[in-house]
Amino acid sequence: MHSRCDSCPVSSYSPAETAEKSGFSIDTLRYYEKIGLLSGIARNSSGRRVFSDDDLRWLGMLQCLRGTGMPIAEMLRYSELARGGGGTVQERLAILQEHDRRVEEQIARLQDQQRQIQWKIDLYRGEVCDGVPA
Amino acid sequence: MHSRCDSCPVSSYSPAETAEKSGFSIDTLRYYEKIGLLSGIARNSSGRRVFSDDDLRWLGMLQCLRGTGMPIAEMLRYSELARGGGGTVQERLAILQEHDRRVEEQIARLQDQQRQIQWKIDLYRGEVCDGVPA
DNA sequence: CCTTGACCTGGAGCGCACTCCAGGTCGCAA
DNA sequence: TTGCGACCTGGAGTGCGCTCCAGGTCAAGG
Incomplete structure (x- = not known):
């Protein structure tokens, strides 16, 4: 995880890093993937989640919606539309x-x-x- | 219930009226009394709750605290102090x-x-x- | 080779704040 | 006198949004 070359703006993040950056707990990230709020989360060769910058941006949006009181069900609808x-x-x-x-x-x-x-x-x-x- | 004389500013209210005026459901009013957020609620001869203007004012305060996200436990502490x-x-x-x-x-x-x-x-x-x- | 620690899964459990229910009591009105 | 509707009680149930757990996998470090 956490490979970073200065000339390349694309990074990938471990669950722990993602939790820290997004403000969601690891459990919540797993839960969100399970219910479909997060989809297409990449996995490495041993099956672990690898989050991208895009994922992080999406999590930022989710944080914003949750933080303003949008119910999960509605976020779900929104994310289905987004897909x-x-x-x-x-x-x-x-x-x-x-x-x-x-x-x-x-x-x-x-x-x-x-x-x-x-x-x-x-x-x-x-x-x-x-x-x-x- | 609902006796009102024009020269007298003190009224009493049935549970239903109180629910409507306070914005809490009747069940919530009962619940709040049960846990101690409401105390000293009067009863009439047949055991029914009779709310006063004071009770209504207190409920207004509770509505305000709940509405701004204060947890029940803290409101409880506050109401114990108030008593x-x-x-x-x-x-x-x-x-x-x-x-x-x-x-x-x-x-x-x-x-x-x-x-x-x-x-x-x-x-x-x-x-x-x-x-x-x- | 063995431990450690981060991660995986499915599923159970939890905390909060109500909300609902069964079964009963009143007082009034037809 | 009977029916109705508003109310009573204790206690069980609900919905939401996580959070925790058991048991397992894997890669790197000593």
């Missing part, structure tokens, strides 16, 4: 736009709730002098 | 401040990831004309 090639761009776009909308809501809701929490904090610190906030 | 009276204000404050910090991080991370998603969306729409964004 389906150029004809699926519209549908992929639709999924991302819908998701983006939900993320927007999520952020707005969090900000709202954070304000309430901060109001409570101020109250505990005795910095609320009188009455309800405007 | 503990004035001597616990410092500790409650510390919990909320720590939580506020985490919410801040969470929002920042979401915004970051949203940017990546939007970049991808733009890419699908063919609006990325050249190269990496500045």
